Amino acid sequence: MITRSTPQVQAIATDIHTAPHRDWKSQLAGAVRDPLELCRLLGLSDEWQAGALAGDALFKVRVPHAYLSRIERGNPDDPLLRQVLPIQRETDSVAGFVSDPLEEADHQPLPGLIHKYGNRVLLITSGACAINCRYCFRRHYPYADNTPSQHALDDILHYLNERPHINEVILSGGDPLASSDKRLEQMAERLTALDSITRLRIHTRLPVVIPDRIDEHLLGWLAPLNVHKVMVLHINHAQEIDDHVIAACQRLREAGVMLLNQSVLLRGVNDSVAALARLSERLMDAQVLPYYLHVLDPVAGAAHFDISDREAVALVEQLRKQLSGFLMPRLVREIPGEVSKTPLY
Numbered sequence: 001m002i003t004r005s006t007p008q009v010q011a012i013a014t015d016i017h018t019a020p021h022r023d024w025k026s027q028l029a030g031a032v033r034d035p036l037e038l039c040r041l042l043g044l045s046d047e048w049q050a051g052a053l054a055g056d057a058l059f060k061v062r063v064p065h066a067y068l069s070r071i072e073r074g075n076p077d078d079p080l081l082r083q084v085l086p087i088q089r090e091t092d093s094v095a096g097f098v099s100d101p102l103e104e105a106d107h108q109p110l111p112g113l114i115h116k117y118g119n120r121v122l123l124i125t126s127g128a129c130a131i132n133c134r135y136c137f138r139r140h141y142p143y144a145d146n147t148p149s150q151h152a153l154d155d156i157l158h159y160l161n162e163r164p165h166i167n168e169v170i171l172s173g174g175d176p177l178a179s180s181d182k183r184l185e186q187m188a189e190r191l192t193a194l195d196s197i198t199r200l201r202i203h204t205r206l207p208v209v210i211p212d213r214i215d216e217h218l219l220g221w222l223a224p225l226n227v228h229k230v231m232v233l234h235i236n237h238a239q240e241i242d243d244h245v246i247a248a249c250q251r252l253r254e255a256g257v258m259l260l261n262q263s264v265l266l267r268g269v270n271d272s273v274a275a276l277a278r279l280s281e282r283l284m285d286a287q288v289l290p291y292y293l294h295v296l297d298p299v300a301g302a303a304h305f306d307i308s309d310r311e312a313v314a315l316v317e318q319l320r321k322q323l324s325g326f327l328m329p330r331l332v333r334e335i336p337g338e339v340s341k342t343p344l345y
């Protein structure tokens, strides 16, 4: 079980949880977007400010207060802070770290549609995220050109209709749950009306960063869908899972949604056997199964998070000795051009 209730954390959390209830859209709109305000709210010394501004110029800061409340004030090594605070090293140019590390541009038959693997396609549902994760492999992705309009969705449905071997649609982004429920409902209804589509998968970080996103409006269109519903959460550290996240997961399970988690192995965040074991145990508390542990995709600006494959395999070998088999995530790398993720262990 994690210990996350330092006095500092409690101070910020108390402000938030005694505040009048705000719906998820207000929380999204009220996310911290100013790097200097982020430093101030978290009690960081002035030395962090120049790096925060330099990193923000490359990829904007965005942190909702509900996530901020889980960060220990005054601790620049906090594993959640490291995921969201821009630093000077993001400006380093490092060989092999590029803007499109997965070469997704080569697998887009239509704007907003990525078709890399035989039976499934990925839809860039929204270019927005509730949080901007500094290691994101899509931090340079041209969302403006690739978020499907209603008209583009017609073309995507036509593409799927002509390829009945595709049985799974993945809503991704950005974060698909940053879209309105009305838009998501219309999209999900049209996609799942195709006989060939038997699974709808949603890749999202929103239930973790703003658990109030899992409200009656979302569950109102998601629960009745007559396909297998899978949600792949993105949680990298046990400290991200508080009681609000656990309650959101419960609401999703009650709506018939299978919950899985994928993490990214990040230097300074979760690169120890103890941190990874705690994460799996805490996922169990939320009844979410660990699915993938990704090594970092080599995206420009994130090289300081990188861990070699050799180190990653050594960590997972040790982790296996501590966890039940079903709590072990699969260590994988995504290699452009491969027909599936590549297991490393």
Ligand code: SF4
Pocket: 128, 129, 130, 131, 132, 133, 136, 137, 138, 173, 174, 175, 205, 234
């Ligand atoms: S797409 Fe996912 S990993 Fe990337 S910034 Fe958004 S929430 Fe974070």
